[in-house]
Amino acid sequence: MFDRRALVFGAPLILAGCVTQEGPMTTAPGMEREARYASMYGTIDNEPFPVPAVDLSEINPKFLRREVAYRTNEQPGTVVVDTGNRYAYLVKAGGRAIRYGVGVGKQEAFNFQGEATIARKAAWPRWTPTPDMIKREPKRYGPYANGLNGGADNPLGPRALYLYQNGRDTYYRLHGTLEPSTIGTMVSSGCVRLINQDIIDLYNRVPVGTKVVVLPARGVDIS
Numbered sequence: 001m002f003d004r005r006a007l008v009f010g011a012p013l014i015l016a017g018c019v020t021q022e023g024p025m026t027t028a029p030g031m032e033r034e035a036r037y038a039s040m041y042g043t044i045d046n047e048p049f050p051v052p053a054v055d056l057s058e059i060n061p062k063f064l065r066r067e068v069a070y071r072t073n074e075q076p077g078t079v080v081v082d083t084g085n086r087y088a089y090l091v092k093a094g095g096r097a098i099r100y101g102v103g104v105g106k107q108e109a110f111n112f113q114g115e116a117t118i119a120r121k122a123a124w125p126r127w128t129p130t131p132d133m134i135k136r137e138p139k140r141y142g143p144y145a146n147g148l149n150g151g152a153d154n155p156l157g158p159r160a161l162y163l164y165q166n167g168r169d170t171y172y173r174l175h176g177t178l179e180p181s182t183i184g185t186m187v188s189s190g191c192v193r194l195i196n197q198d199i200i201d202l203y204n205r206v207p208v209g210t211k212v213v214v215l216p217a218r219g220v221d222i223s
Contacts, residue, residue, distance in 0.1 A: 040064075041053060041054040041056060041064070041197050048124060051158055051200070055180070058180065059181060065098065065099070065201065067099070068099045070096060072089070072091055075211075076091050078213060079202070079211070080212075081174075083104045083111050083216070083217045084216070086101060087102060103177065103182045103185055103192070103193040104190075105188050107186070111190055111214070113214050114213075115165070116170055116214070118164075118206060118207075119163075119169075119208060119209075121159070121203060122150075123150075123158065124150030127144070127155055155177070156175040157177055157196045158196050158199065158200055159176055159196075159199045159202075160199075161202070161203065163212055172191055173192070174191070174193075174194065174199065175199060176195070176196040177193040177195065180195045183195055
């Protein structure tokens, strides 16, 4: 027969043994999301020029890249830029899209509207300010009238997608930025800027010939 005292005093050891056999602790969803974004927006060190990690504390989380439900009549593969809400969508099948936060022109009149085609793609593109940009801000853009080679200090960032309409350059681009904290605001001279890690991601997903639709702001201002 078992000794009842032994059973009573041995109970804590039995219970302790049960505790040690539990499965591994799961990571909280919030921690998983933070780790995923830290990886998504971390340093890219396999480029000709450095692409530094993004300080995520400077960006509203709603402007970070994610897949979302998105209703549109546009075909999968189309890029839709919602200037009013500061998003660019890469349309996917099944009512889904990859959504990127963007920065847009600081005045609505600066922003391109309508349909265009990505007629050219460039990695570490050369940047030349347009005559209108130089005219508006000669002190800022005049020194670069002859252009600036691609590199870590180039305002187009690591990638650029060139928008053409009816075979002609619109002088509007989707490109990276030296100022990721401006994503979600109206600050550019009319081009659509993305976080550098995001423009690299979009660049890799869309071929030349991709349709781009830039929606009017329609009075929306969230800056």
